[in-house]
Amino acid sequence: MAASQAEVRVAIATDDDVVAARQAGRQLAESLGLATTDLTLVATAISEVARNITAYAGTGEIVVRPVDGRGRRGVQVIASDEGPGIEDIDRALQDGFTTGGGLGLGLPGARRLMDEFAINSRPGAGTTVTMTKWGPQ
Amino acid sequence: MPVPILKQGSVLIASIQRALTDTDVVLLQETLIEQVGRYRSRGIVVDVAAIDVMDSFVARSLRAIAQMTRLRGAEMVLVGIQPEVAFAMVQLGTSLEDVLTALDLEEGLALLESLGGEAERRGGLAG
Numbered sequence: 001m002a003a004s005q006a007e008v009r010v011a012i013a014t015d016d017d018v019v020a021a022r023q024a025g026r027q028l029a030e031s032l033g034l035a036t037t038d039l040t041l042v043a044t045a046i047s048e049v050a051r052n053i054t055a056y057a058g059t060g061e062i063v064v065r066p067v068d069g070r071g072r073r074g075v076q077v078i079a080s081d082e083g084p085g086i087e088d089i090d091r092a093l094q095d096g097f098t099t100g101g102g103l104g105l106g107l108p109g110a111r112r113l114m115d116e117f118a119i120n121s122r123p124g125a126g127t128t129v130t131m132t133k134w135g136p137q
Numbered sequence: 138m139p140v141p142i143l144k145q146g147s148v149l150i151a152s153i154q155r156a157l158t159d160t161d162v163v164l165l166q167e168t169l170i171e172q173v174g175r176y177r178s179r180g181i182v183v184d185v186a187a188i189d190v191m192d193s194f195v196a197r198s199l200r201a202i203a204q205m206t207r208l209r210g211a212e213m214v215l216v217g218i219q220p221e222v223a224f225a226m227v228q229l230g231t232s233l234e235d236v237l238t239a240l241d242l243e244e245g246l247a248l249l250e251s252l253g254g255e256a257e258r259r260g261g262l263a264g
Binding site: 015022023039040041043044047048051095106108109110112113 | 156158159160189191192193194221222224225228229231
């Protein structure tokens with residue numbers, strides 16, 4: 001159904017929004033024909049980046065949208081905030097590195113769960129994480 | 138929505154019914170640690186069969202509950218991790234290595250029972 005494959009924007013401020021964002025991502029990924037295991041990977045990755053927003057920036061937004069490429073459809077997740085930004089992106093992508101008292105798995109973990117992953121961040125200028133999971137050919 | 142906790146003999150059973158918010162997790166942690174003392178429970182089974190996402194925050198919280206339970210003289214067993222959740226946890230890099238796990242509620246209760254028997258035997262030898 002075309003209606004279920006539209007872009008969905010979820011404002012992130014509370015932990016309920018984290019749950020709403022990952023449900024939106026799971027539903028979109030399902031409507032695009034991604035495998036059951038991949039739905040869980042997408043939902044888990046969204047949960048990690050959404051928790052980063054509530055933990056470091058306070059508020060932000062998650063957009064999930066369908067994308068096309070090389071004959072496949074996929075789900076793209078864009079998590080953005082206007083928080084403090086990331087001082088050292090390379091370190092933030094290392095397992096176990098955290099400035100927030102967590103396990104330090106959020107960003108490197110989300111990167112492993114998705115097919116494509118990019119971060120755009122500057123100290124004081126917020127953070128945008130863009131990540132994609134592709135469906136079958 | 139708080140997680141329902143059932144008392145069955147010397148064991149507390151917490152069945153997580155839906156996606157946990159941070160508030161639910163903290164409440165579950167506090168309630169379980171308090172009830173272990175009040176009911177003098179020997180074990181806790183946390184059933185996550187209904188959970189479709191176990192992110193690093195929830196995993197860390199469950200690990201903390203397991204450690205606190207042990208400090209209170211009881212054991213926690215995590216049961217019901219679904220196949221795709223297990224797959225995602227491994228990809229994510231979540232470590233629950235110091236947390237006891239079992240396939241389902243029945244196996245979890247059996248595991249706690251076997252641990253209880255072992256503790257009694259050890260107590261018997263020491264005495």
